[in-house]
Amino acid sequence: MNKLNLALFIGLLFASCISLLAGKIWISPLDISSNAEVSIIYQLRLPRTVLGIIIGTALGMAGAAMQGFLRNPLADPGLFGISSSAALGAILSLFLGLNGVWILPIFALLGAALGMGLLTLLAGRSGSLIIFTLAGLILSSLTGSLTALLISLAPNPFASSEIITWLMGAITDRSWGDVYFTAPLVAGGMICLLLSAKMLDALTLGQDVARSMGVNMTIVQYLLILGIGLSVGASVAVTGIIGFVGLVVPHLMRPLTDERPSNLLIPSAIAGAILIVLADSIIRIMPMVSELRLGIAMSLLGAPFFLGLLYHMRRKLA
Numbered sequence: 596m597n598k599l600n601l602a603l604f605i606g607l608l609f610a611s612c613i614s615l616l617a618g619k620i621w622i623s624p625l626d627i628s629s630n631a632e633v634s635i636i637y638q639l640r641l642p643r644t645v646l647g648i649i650i651g652t653a654l655g656m657a658g659a660a661m662q663g664f665l666r667n668p669l670a671d672p673g674l675f676g677i678s679s680s681a682a683l684g685a686i687l688s689l690f691l692g693l694n695g696v697w698i699l700p701i702f703a704l705l706g707a708a709l710g711m712g713l714l715t716l717l718a719g720r721s722g723s724l725i726i727f728t729l730a731g732l733i734l735s736s737l738t739g740s741l742t743a744l745l746i747s748l749a750p751n752p753f754a755s756s757e758i759i760t761w762l763m764g765a766i767t768d769r770s771w772g773d774v775y776f777t778a779p780l781v782a783g784g785m786i787c788l789l790l791s792a793k794m795l796d797a798l799t800l801g802q803d804v805a806r807s808m809g810v811n812m813t814i815v816q817y818l819l820i821l822g823i824g825l826s827v828g829a830s831v832a833v834t835g836i837i838g839f840v841g842l843v844v845p846h847l848m849r850p851l852t853d854e855r856p857s858n859l860l861i862p863s864a865i866a867g868a869i870l871i872v873l874a875d876s877i878i879r880i881m882p883m884v885s886e887l888r889l890g891i892a893m894s895l896l897g898a899p900f901f902l903g904l905l906y907h908m909r910r911k912l913a
Contacts, residue, residue, distance in 0.1 A: 599851055603865040607648070610872040614644040617876040642771045647875050648868040649774065650766065650834055653781045653826035655867020656860050658841020659848075660788045663795040663856025664819055665724060668849075669904070672827045672841040675820070676734030680710025681831035682762060683738045683745075689758050690745045700776055700832040707828025710734055711820050718816060724802060727816060764835035764890025766875055773833045784825030785864070791818040792857035799856065837890045839897025840867050846904065 615636055616622045622632050657672040664670075672678060684706020688699045717730035742762075749755035794815045797805040806812065830837070848862040871889070874896070878887045 599862055600865065603862055603869065607865055607869050607872070610869050610876070611644050611648065614647065614872050614876045615640050618879045621880075642774050643766050643769055643875065644872060645774050646766050646769050646777065646833065647871045649777050649781050650830045650837065651840065651868035651871035652864040653784065653830045653867075654837065654840035655844040655870075656785055656788055656864040657823045657827050658867070659845040659856065659859045659863035660791065660795065660819060660822065661841065662845050663859065664791075664798065664815065665728060666799065668846065668908075669842070669901075671838070672823055673836075673838060674728070674735065675710075675731045675823055675827075676714060676738055677707050677710045677820075677824045678827050678831050678836060679735050679738040679742065680713075681707035681828040682836055683742050684709070685761065685832065685835075686742055686745050686758050689754060689761060690749060692750075692754070696772065697776070700773070703832035704780070704828055706738075707824050707831070710738065710828075711824035714820055715817070718820075723812075760888075761835045762890075763888035764837040764893075765886075765888045766834050766871075767886060767889075769833065777829045777833050780829035781826045784822045784827070784829070787818045787822030787825065788860060791815055791822065792860055794818075795856035835890060837871070837893050839893050839901070840870060843897050843900050844870060846900075 612624070616624060618635075618640065620635070622636065654672065658670075661670045661672050661674065662668055665674075681703040685699050685703035687706070688702035693699070693702070714730055714734055717733060718727045746755055746758055749758060794805070794810045797808050797810045798815070800808075802812065844867045845859060845863045848859055848866050852858045852862060874892055875889055878889060878892050881887060
């Protein structure tokens with residue numbers, strides 16, 4: 596595992612270097628001399644790269660934890676409904692015209708917090724995976740409907756366009772302020788997910804066996820709600836919705852590990868960061884008039900992967 600993590604970390608360093616140099620204006624690593632080039636790297640590309648690393652690690656680890664908890668390889672952090680709750684909060688701020696530098700992320704974070712509270716109430720203290728999954732689906736459906744309602748009631752076409760554009764997800768034009776806002780929240784969420792690692796291992800033997808081994812299902816649920824709420828909620832607050840990372844990355848890493856959830860969390864986090872940073876670098880250099888939104892790019896990548904995964908699982912069951 597240490598060798599895998601080291602290899603992934605080296606890959607992340609390489610991807611980060613590419614991200615700092617790539618763009619409509621390529622910067623040669625041997626010729627970083629002018630103030631303009633230094634300013635482009637430090638003020639524009641470095642915060643964007645760092646934010647991409649933070650978002651990727653959050654989504655990658657959240658996806659691995661979600662799949663380990665539900666013992667379902669098709670599970671995704673969006674299933675909890677926390678990401679859609681955060682998006683609803685952000686959209687409410689845009690709907691009301693309160694789209695200041697800090698106002699939108701704070702609204703999104705409040706939406707994620709409200710979603711976490713509702714999910715806790717809906718799931719109750721039974722510790723049942725079925726009830727927990729249904730609670731997440733109910734929350735996702737509710738917040739999705741409210742989001743559609745706000746879009747349809749937008750006061751003007753500009754507000755509606757702004758909402759839809761934000762929902763597509765991107766790390767374009769992000770600053771160090773977004774990094775400072777997101778980093779501590781994501782770090783707190785990832786700590787919660789790491790604390791649940793051994794309990795997730797026990798759950799691979801079944802819920803009843805895990806309980807007999809002393810695993811408190813309510814504590815696991817609360818750790819996951821808090822962990823995914825903080826990490827995914829903070830990510831959505833500054834970037835919008837970027838899907839499929841939490842679904843794709845654990846599948847790519849699982850064959851390289853012993854498939855225990857505890858040993859999948861960190862590789863998935865690093866690989867998620869690599870995926871986001873590389874994807875963002877590629878869309879920057881694409882010959883397009885306007886830059887492709889990262890959320891759209893990840894959907895174009897993730898949808899075929901998801902279909903291929905379904906086909907593979909169907910063949911195994913046949």
